[in-house]
Amino acid sequence: MKFGYFTLTDNPKSYGERYRDPNQFLLDILEEARLAEELGFHSVWVPEHHFGLFGCLGTPTVFLSYLAAQTRRVRLAAATVLLPCNQPLRVAEEWATLDLLSGGRVIFSAGRGYDQREYEAFGIPFAESRERFDEALLLVRTALAEEEFTFDGKFYRVLEPITVLPRPVQKPHPPIYVACFSEPTLDMAARNGFDIIFAPFAAAMVFGSLNEAVGQFKDRARRNGRAHASARCSYFFALADTKEEAHRHRERLLFYLQKCVVPALPGDRRNAPPHYAYFEDIVKRLLAMKPEDLGERSIVTGSVEECVATLKKAEAAGIEEVILYFNFGGYSHRETMRMMERFAEKVMPHFDSV
Secondary structure, eight states: OEEEEEOOOOOOGGGGGGOOOHHHHHHHHHHHHHHHHHHTOSEEEEOOOOTTSSOSOOOHHHHHHHHHHHOSSOEEEESOEEGGGSOHHHHHHHHHHHHHHTTSOEEEEEEOOSOHHHHHHHTOOGGGHHHHHHHHHHHHHHHHHOSSEEEEOSSOEEEEEEOOSSOOSSSSOSOEEEEESSHHHHHHHHHHTOEEEEOHHHHHHHHSSHHHHHHHHHHHHHHTTOTTOOEEEEEEEEEOSSHHHHHHHHHHHHHHIIIIIHHHSOOOTTTSOGGGTTHHHHHHHHHHOOGGGOOTTTEEEESHHHHHHHHHHHHHHTOSEEEEEOSGGGOOHHHHHHHHHHIIIIIGGGSOOO
16 A cells, blocks of 8 residues: 655634744645655645635645656645636646656546635536536546547537647546545446545545445446546544644644634535535534544554554555645644654555555
């Protein structure tokens, strides 16, 4: 099982004293991403979050292009492209260019997102997010895979044959992952030949467990003709030398969930489209949580042995790569770098992550 460095650049102003200067924060993340390659991480995943409402990086391809010039091996990914708020042909052009410039190191990952405030700012109807996402993702794949193509959809039409240039290095196209928070998304990915990435806490709430979510996805993918569909997941990570330290990490995660995540979720069924209704239950659970409720479905923490055991369960569930979130909840750049180093030294050797 491989490991990636992951951040959502969480930094809402509600963090108060833990709020970080956004410009310096992104420069710090760039240094952390370079360190990830030095330490042997397989990939770097950065977000698309706009306007400082949740995070502070709205242009992952710009960031990753700069990183590509400073690295040689690490794979480059977004977690995730907010596809309904982007023009899919431009998305295909940007990621094809990045794949070329990086020597074929791109992993493409897309999602619908969940923050209605971003949709409103871009003038995109939140109620159309699922339809727009499903159609746009098919168009992106078509543009990356086919030399010439047409497309006839509800939102996007290409009536005369066109070609996206430059062409991606990876054939037929870079790996394409769908961020999954619901059963309809899982089913769409399995039916259409996409790979998938889970957040374990959401997988547990929606499917019962990460193991069940991965099993359902791979079973449905096989029934649709794909014997080797790939699943990744994200995890918050913090080694702890004592139980008290592990409790403090859980407190920090709860701070992040309640101060940053909850305000971004469509938690009021009266104002959310029907296909987002399941978030109401997620929000209720998050608001009712205490630090001790945040177990291995949410965070990998504790001793080296405990962290290895939790990650081994993800591996046994069929996860090919875990992307690890180190700088959540306002952890400093120095703390994040040190935690990455400890992970690479203490935990990574227990896995065949080459």
